[in-house]
Amino acid sequence: MVLLQQVQKEFRQVEAGRSQASMDKVLWKGGKREGLIERTLVFIKPEAVIRGLMGGIISRIERRGLTIAAMKLLQPTRVQAENIYEVHKGKSFYESLVEHIASGPILAMIVEGPNVVSFVRNMIGSTDPLEARPGTIRGDFALDVQKNIIHASDSLENAGKEIPIFFKPDEILDYRKR
Numbered sequence: 001m002v003l004l005q006q007v008q009k010e011f012r013q014v015e016a017g018r019s020q021a022s023m024d025k026v027l028w029k030g031g032k033r034e035g036l037i038e039r040t041l042v043f044i045k046p047e048a049v050i051r052g053l054m055g056g057i058i059s060r061i062e063r064r065g066l067t068i069a070a071m072k073l074l075q076p077t078r079v080q081a082e083n084i085y086e087v088h089k090g091k092s093f094y095e096s097l098v099e100h101i102a103s104g105p106i107l108a109m110i111v112e113g114p115n116v117v118s119f120v121r122n123m124i125g126s127t128d129p130l131e132a133r134p135g136t137i138r139g140d141f142a143l144d145v146q147k148n149i150i151h152a153s154d155s156l157e158n159a160g161k162e163i164p165i166f167f168k169p170d171e172i173l174d175y176r177k178r
């Protein structure tokens, strides 16, 4: 009983500490905390949607065992594109990157699972397709550093900032894969 209270207290602390990001939740099983589930923002970039690569990329995410908690096909506004790539403001590639991302359809997703940020970053491969290993999404589908097929948040903190750019809380579904 004392242990349960301790765990519940810890749960509330974790929830409070992370609520600003609304990206984590605690998985419970039989009254015990099983672990933190992390969420990340992924989007398939316009060049990949236009090339018909959506299905193949979604399939890789599903096959890996990760959960897709939300998904939306949209053309980002300039402001959404600027917000996603805000950290790069001032860099030489920023303007053309923002222009490119806002130029066509993207498929935005919230992907969920333990250590999901690291898993997805490993699956997408290096930023420059020249350095991306075969077997990674960029290593298999991309040639161009700007048109490198897919975006994924690079930290939980950034996932927490990026998710609300495309999704409202009531658009995120809560279910477990079997």
Ligand code: RTP
Residues within 6 Å of the ligand: 088, 093, 097, 126, 127, 145, 146, 147, 148, 150, 151, 152, 153, 154
């Ligand atoms: P992303 O944010 O799209 O997931 O990509 P990333 O973390 O692997 O790379 P990042 O450094 O965050 O760069 C964001 C995007 O900017 C474009 N880029 N162009 N030298 C260049 O021309 C250059 N460097 C980066 C890419 O589209 C990259 O994904």
Ligand code: MG
Residues within 6 Å of the ligand: 152, 154
């Ligand atoms: Mg990045």
